[in-house]
Amino acid sequence: MRDPRQWRLPRERLTRLRRDPVVVQTLRSAAAATLAYVIALHLSPEKAPLTAPLTALLVVQVTLYATLTNGVRRVNSVVAGVLVAIAFSLLVGLTWWSLGLLIIASLGVGHLVRVDEYVPEVAISAMLVLGVTTVGDTAWARVLETLIGAVVGLGCNLLLAPPVWVDEAGESVEDLARRLRQLMLRMGEQAAGPTPVDRAAARLHEARRLDHDIAGVDAALRQAEDSVRFNPRVREGLLHRVVLRTGLDTLEICTVVLRVIARTLTDLAKERESEPLFAPEVGAVLERLLAEVADATVSFAVLVTAHVSENAESAEERLTAELRRAATTRDKLAGLLLEEVRRDPGQWQLHGAVLAEVNRIIDEMDTEHRTRRLLEELDRVSAEQRERMPRLLTRIGDGMRVGRGRLAAARRSR
Structure with missing residues (x-):
């Protein structure tokens, strides 16, 4: 018969793995990307909406604070890039010189909308959208997939709290x-x-x-x-x-x-x-x-x-x-x-x-x-x-003072 202590060792290792922040983060990222892809398959006109799982993977950061800030900035960067690509497709189309102007304009817009480290993402999104034939459909499909990935990433962090480091x-x-x-x-x-x-x-x-x-x-x-x-x-x-x-x-x-x-x-x-x-x-x-x-x-x-x-x-x-x-x-x-x-x-x-x-x-x-x-x-x-x-602190303080006043009044009325 096997010694019970031999069973205890694998269980302890499994418990450590379940509490390991790296393992938890890996599972959360994989789950968010998969779920975003499944949802995008039903909502996006694209056959392989890989933008949604990519966005979810990038949005589900190590911490909830980073997820919130990165999710908003990434959505802004993609939308800005798509809008720049639509403008260029209507005006000049895709040529070697328009590509250079597109990159310059996209990077400039990225700094204007203050997406910080996602400034290159504006140019990447613009080039990807401008390089396809049906610009309008692909552009809005990319925006939709980005929104799906961001929402799924934020939802996973709200439902599955990220690890504490x-x-x-x-x-x-x-x-x-x-x-x-x-x-x-x-x-x-x-x-x-x-x-x-x-x-x-x-x-x-x-x-x-x-x-x-x-x-x-x-x-x-x-x-x-x-x-x-x-x-x-x-x-x-x-x-x-x-x-x-x-x-x-x-x-x-x-x-x-x-x-x-x-x-x-x-x-x-x-x-x-x-x-x-x-x-x-x-x-x-x-x-x-x-x-x-x-x-x-x-x-x-x-x-x-x-x-x-x-x-x-x-x-x-x-x-x-x-x-x-x-x-x-x-x-x-x-x-x-x-x-x-x-x-x-x-x-x-x-x-x-x-x-x-x-x-x-x-x-x-x-x-x-x-x-x-x-x-x-x-x-x-x-x-x-x-x-x-x-303002928020003032409102909270006023609410606390009002609550204390009502409580004191209720006590005096007893």
Whole structure:
């Protein structure tokens, strides 16, 4: 008889696949394109109305917010291209020089109607329509198919909520923090002993690569920010967006500061050549300090990506304790470096730079500093939203005040 645990493993894999945003998005896109094609077969005069599934495939984006914005822009781009093609077919027809004018006119119209990244779609639609014989029928058939695809795509996202990419963005942020930690540990090891210039330069290049890789994390975060907009599956979407964004901003600052520390250690290695970068006691304390700051960096990332309040509280307590230990070690390092500078003032600029930059990282991850930064960002985003929708917010506020007044009146009448 087969062990029940052997059945559990395939079920767990199937559950993970069902929750995987990539799998969910693939199935949603395929379903929307197929449904749009079936509907277009009954409504469009074309034998193979492939414009409808193509539009549905493009409209069903990763997020509901992108679907709404892309659907409207794509429909506008296709309709604009069709209208330009109809005008050219009536005036000049299709020649080599009219094709060039058609492309110029289509791209200009695309910028005028503000379809953003779909500007080339205006010219593509115009060329496809102008290149057929029965321009009028094909033009309106293409418009109809585009509308069918857009409506089906929007409907699929409304009925089948798109995946939320917050967890994936959180994993990217945590991965960045772990890589920061590994680099700090390696830099601490080289500070405690003799360090060749090429090894110090390797750490500097690694810090620069890490700085460049932030762009990938930022792209994942932008995708997560869009996935929580207008998504019925997400509560407190604004808070999720602001927490992750401010957290990534802090880690980006820490990455830049770490790159400066790596540069300082490289310059110090050039000055010391075969000698240790620091005295043995100073090097040991600096290594311990970088290790403590490295652990605090990972705890900070866990705090930023924590969704459950209990996890957030424990992560904040752990981060506070680690930063407190790092601050104590920093003070000890400051005293040792002061004694070192008094004995040998030749490299006091580089010693002071290392201490100042490490202190900058500690201050950036401080819980009070983060809370203040988070509140400022929430106020800024809220103010931007109020500026965008002042009338709607005014109506909602008036409705809430009227509702509270009626409720108070009903209570007094009892």
